[in-house]
Amino acid sequence: MKCSICGYALYVEISHIKAVSDFPDEAMVAHINALENLLALCPNHHWEFDHDYVSGGIMESNKVRAKFQVTKVAKTTYGLASGQVEVTLTPQYDQTIEEDRRFSKATPSGTIQLFIDNPPASDFLALGKFFYVDFSEAPQAVGAGG
């Protein structure tokens, strides 16, 4: 295992992305210690992460995570016949939520606008739901035309 931020591998600590104290009393240990809530960090970055010096939007090296909420779902003009749906997501920010305060440092302002022709996909992106959006660099695809 190595530090998710700098890659230091000789000694890492496991930190909770959402602090244990932020969970309700009845929260299951399995939920608190779920893999998605754990992050391997070197001691320096663990301290920085816990003290808000590290943006929570950077979840592992070469990946930026943002948090968005679906704020609009509408059938497009074209969609009246085809079922196409326009889904708009805007960055989620609630300053009373520790996780959101971290995400606000990394989450760009603006919107994500999608036109979806696939009903299961548009149903999944239901109005009011929250989503993590992970940006990770894709290798440059080489097309048939070179």
Ligand SMILES: [Zn+2]
């Ligand atoms: Zn580190």
